[in-house]
Amino acid sequence: MKREEEPILQLEGLSFGFETAKPILKEISFAIERGSLSLITGPNGSGKSLLLKCIKGLLKPTAGTILLEGEDLTHHGKARLRSIGLVFQDSETQIVGQTVERDILFGLENLQLPLPVQRQRLDDVVALLDLTKQLKQRPRALSGGEKRRLSIAGVLVMEPKLLIMDEPFANLDYPSVVQVLKTLLRLRNEGHTIILVSHEVEKILAYIDKVIILEGGTVAAQGPPSLLRPLFKEHGVYVPEECALEDLTWLKP
Numbered sequence: 001m002k003r004e005e006e007p008i009l010q011l012e013g014l015s016f017g018f019e020t021a022k023p024i025l026k027e028i029s030f031a032i033e034r035g036s037l038s039l040i041t042g043p044n045g046s047g048k049s050l051l052l053k054c055i056k057g058l059l060k061p062t063a064g065t066i067l068l069e070g071e072d073l074t075h076h077g078k079a080r081l082r083s084i085g086l087v088f089q090d091s092e093t094q095i096v097g098q099t100v101e102r103d104i105l106f107g108l109e110n111l112q113l114p115l116p117v118q119r120q121r122l123d124d125v126v127a128l129l130d131l132t133k134q135l136k137q138r139p140r141a142l143s144g145g146e147k148r149r150l151s152i153a154g155v156l157v158m159e160p161k162l163l164i165m166d167e168p169f170a171n172l173d174y175p176s177v178v179q180v181l182k183t184l185l186r187l188r189n190e191g192h193t194i195i196l197v198s199h200e201v202e203k204i205l206a207y208i209d210k211v212i213i214l215e216g217g218t219v220a221a222q223g224p225p226s227l228l229r230p231l232f233k234e235h236g237v238y239v240p241e242e243c244a245l246e247d248l249t250w251l252k253p
């Protein structure tokens with residue numbers, strides 16, 4: 001298989017527990033295609049955030065394999081930390097800089113990249129996430145949507161192979177949700193591979209290539225949204241009727 005054709009991420013039989021006798025994640029297998037936008041959903045406590053931390057390399061799986069671009073990185077947590085960008089569920093706690101600009105540059109400075117490279121990456125990411133006007137502002141002064149975009153910028157500037165976001169729409173008002181959604185679609189159009197974890201399935205379903213439903217730490221179902229839609233309810237995923245698939249299609253790039 002050519003490199004571009006193979007899935008960017010493959011999990012095979014991934015399990016995890018804080019105590020070996022009590023696994024929380026159980027034999028999770030799925031593949032994520034390059035350039036796709038995927039959604040992991042499932043009820044509270046189904047293991048979504050733990051799964052992301054295992055993929056990212058913050059938690060060590062107790063069994064199974066994790067392949068990135070076909071390479072077995074199961075036992076190379078550090079390589080996964082470098083290659084995979086994770087925007088946390090409470091992403092605002094990741095904001096450390098005194099200004100938006102300083103915050104975005106923070107990770108790059110730690111990498112000790114040459115200054116012109118840092119500048120170029122900053123400019124690109126700021127344009128992509130529409131934060132140019134906010135560069136000199138204090139992060140605390142930003143709106144919810146701008147803060148969320150800043151935490152995405154701080155991760156994206158590190159040029160991860162895979163961008164993962166845990167609940168990117170949580171606690172945002174409607175205009176901010178639209179801002180963040182537009183950002184995600186723009187990133188996808190630029191060729192980024194994105195995995196989202198969200199309960200708010202109705203906001204994003206129209207744009208998703210693949211849905212993975214977790215329930216009780218296992219994959220209850222996976223596939224394209226058109227096939228999975230009828231299964232949401234039985235697996236504890238609530239999708240309000242009044243905000244159906246079509247409602248946000250005007251946003252489609």
Ligand SMILES: Nc1ncnc2c1ncn2[C@@H]1O[C@H](COP(=O)(O)OP(=O)(O)OP(=O)(O)O)[C@@H](O)[C@H]1O
Pocket residue numbers: 018024042043044045046047048049050051089
């Ligand atoms: N540090 C921890 N120690 C022990 N158990 C934990 C820890 N973190 C999470 N768990 C348990 O693991 C299970 C999965 O948690 P996780 O946070 O992954 O769920 P989630 O699907 O992200 O939920 P939510 O939708 O509420 O964010 C839960 O039962 C939780 O109580």
Ligand SMILES: [Mg+2]
Pocket residue numbers: 048049050089166
């Ligand atoms: Mg969670």
